[in-house]
Structures are given as C-alpha cells and as structure tokens.
Amino acid sequence: MRRHRKTPKSKGERGVIILLVAIILLFVVGAMAVLAIDFVTFYTARSEAQIAADGAALAGARVMANSGSTSRPSAFIEALAHTLASNAATQVAAQNKVGGRNLNPAEVTVTFPPTIGTEYNPRVRVVVARNDLPTFFARIFGSAQVAVTATATAEAYNPSGNALALGAGGPIAPVCAKPWLLPNLDPTGSGNPIFNASGTIFNNSLSGQSWLLEDACDSCTGVLNKAAGKYFPAAIDPTGTDPQQFVEPTQSLPLAAAGLSSYQKGVAGCVPQPITCGLNANFKIDLNIYTPTSGIDRNTDTIDAAKVLIHDNGADGDSDSIDPLAVPSPPFQYLAGNANTVAGAAGQNILVSNSLVNVPVFKDQGAVTTSPVQVIGFLQLFLNPQGTTMTGTKINATIINMAGCGDLATGQPILGTGASAIPVRLVSNQ
Secondary structure (H helix, E strand, O other): OOOOOOOOOOHHHOOHHHHHHHHHHHHHHHHHHHHHHHHHHHHHHHHHHHHHHHHHHHHHHHHHHHOOOOOOOOHHHHHHHHHHHHHHHHHHHHOOEEOOEEOOHHHEEEEOOOOOOOOOOOEEEEEEEEEEEEOOOHHHHOOOEEEEEEEEEEEEOOHHHHHHHHOOOOOEEOOOEOOEEEEOOOOOOOOOOOEOOOOOEOOHHHOOOEEEEEEOOOOOOOOEEOOOOEEEEEOEEOOOOOOOOEEOOOOOOOHHHOOOOHHHHHHHOOOOOOOOOOOOOEEOEOOOOOOOOOOOOHHHHHHHHHHHHHOOOOOOOOOOEEOOOOOOOOOOOEEOOOOOOOOOOOOOEEOOOOOEEEEEEEOOOOOEEOOOEEEEEEEEEEEOOOOOOOOOOOEEEEEEEEEEOOOOOOOOOEEOOOOOOOOEEEEOOO
16 A cells, blocks of 8 residues: 655744634734724713613602692693603703713603503603714724613602502601691691591692691690691600601701701701601600790791791792792792702792602591601692791791501601602603
C-alpha cells in the first residue's frame, strides 16, 4: 500500500486562525460596546418617561381628590373634574425631560379608566410617548430613531365608595389631621349623620356647604355634650408614646408658630402621625384644664394658630381662597393668596393649599360623649374660603370631601399624603 506523506505547513501560516478569530472578536466586542451606549440611552429615557408618567398620573388623581368630586360624583361634575385633572397631568408631564428634552403636550395622553363598582374612586391613566429618540450607533443598522413609551395609573381612593359598592369600606390614615374631633352630625344642623355605619356618605350634597367651626368646650373637664359642627380638642402627647393621642408637630413649623402651645402647634403645623379610622381607631379627648396662650380662650387660640397655618397676616387676600367660579359645588379650584409661600403663585390656580385640612369624625355615642372616641371618617375642609382676614372666634369652613371608613373597618390602612383626606396612589395599569 502506498503511503501518503503529509505536507508540512509553512511556518508563515501558523497561528493565522487564532489571529482571525481575535480580529473578529475585536469587531464583535467593539460593536457590542457601541450598541451598549444606545441601550443605556434608551434605558435612561425609558426610566425618565416612567417618572414623568407616574408624576403626571399622581397629579391628575390629586386634582380629582382635592376637587371634591369623589364625595359628590355625577356625570357633569366628573366631566369638569376630568378636564382639570387632564390639564394638570399634562402640565406636570411636560415639565419632565425624556431623552434630553422636555415632553411636548402632544406626547402626553390622559384617559380616565372606568372604576369597578363605584365612581367614588376615580382613576387617571397617563401614557407618555416619545417617538423620535435619536440613536448614535444603531443607525448603522438602519435605525436612526426609536420610540420610548411609559404608562402609569393613579387612583384617588375614597373608602366611602368601596363601602357603597362592596358593603364595607377600608381604613385610611391621612397625615396632618387637625386636633379637632367632630361628632358624626351634619355640621350645618340638619340633625342627620355625616356617615352611615358602613362608611357611606349620608348626604353627599354636603360637599360645598359651609359653617362656622368652633369648640364644644374650652376646658373639657365636665360632662361632654356634643353639638353639630363643634369639635372636642384631641389630647396631644408631646412625647409621642400614647397611640391614642395626637403627636405634637416639631418639624417644618412656620416661624410664626414660635411661642404657641402644643394644641396650637397641632393646628398651625402638620401632625406627622397618620390618624386612622375604623374599628380600633380610638383617640382621647383633652380633658385637662386649658390655659389659653392668648389669655382669652381656646377659640381665640385656634384663630391665632389658624392664621399662622393659612398665612393670614392681617390683610384681605393674604390667604388662599376657593375660586368663586367653582362654588358652591365640586369640582373646586383654589387660588393662591398674596402671602402664599410659592414665589409668583399669587392669584394663580394651585393644586394644594395650606387652607385644606383634615378633620377626624367620631362615632356618635348618644347624648353624652366619653373619651376615647372612635374615629370613623374624615372631613376635608377649606378654612376661610373667601381669603379675607379672619376675625372673631369662629372659623368659616367649607366641606370639600367626606371619607368614611365605617364602624367596623379593619385591615392595613391606606396612608394619605399631605392635607387630603383622600389618599392618592399608583395602581396597576390593568
């Protein structure tokens, strides 16, 4: 058999394949590196779009909550509130940069998904879409621009609506509640309750009604006789160790709050403790002898503290007001006063106001009230709605929202933010 001899390769060909592989890998790695720049740019823009959508949806839901439309829904009121919410959401989204520039209003779509079982918990859905995000290196593959979109849905949650639809409301826990415990009686004097036992609103036409708010007792040391529209002062614990007492504000107090009593600081500042409602939401009434800072009485102290809260410096127009074109029914709009702390806001529409406050409502115990009382809901009030300087010893208060948890509400409460009795939260986009 004839043997074939292998022809030895020349020394110059040795290692050629390794060199070619190395060169190819260099190009592949280089291509991946430059494409990674586009990927990071796209990912960053996608995150920016989501932040814009989240903020816009929350702003729209906040308008729905503070407009009072969750307490007095109707097709007409909802249509007006939707317009306000859509404008606010679009403005907030347009203030955000996506891919190096601010979004255009045309790149923001606001819709209002139907809610399940009740219109008391309106939802706002925002889609932001930028379709011209430039690429750097992906264009070598024919892609000069890419699209970035993000969607967010926010809800204004009123537990009274859940009680209406499901037979039982869920608890909420707003912050910045004022140390005023109101009985579950129509403050305008009809004799009817504000909330039914389930947490539903007895008469939603109370939204937009006003009355003169005052205390039921200066020093509540004797028999506690309730009266419609008159509050019992909540007990305040400066140490914050008693869960049945309000916590004294210690941070972010106005400079004018210096020298105020613990009670007055609770009025002028923000009680940081979330105040919940429902089955186990029991809070104590201040049963001690009250020594007024003003040297007169608690009502005078309340007026002095409320002036600090709403920036009433003694001149008409200092404090915020309800837009007169929006009363006496929702959706409400608010105008910044001359002393509003936001620069350049005076006379402009605003989403939130220090004049908006949360006030707990407690369950009726009968002819005589005993401490502690069970909080079953909240009124969101606008103090001094005309914006004139406050005089006398009573506060003109307008009902914006009513949120009832019911007598038996249990479970993890939904935390509120700011001075709204209606929590606003992001929910699933489904």
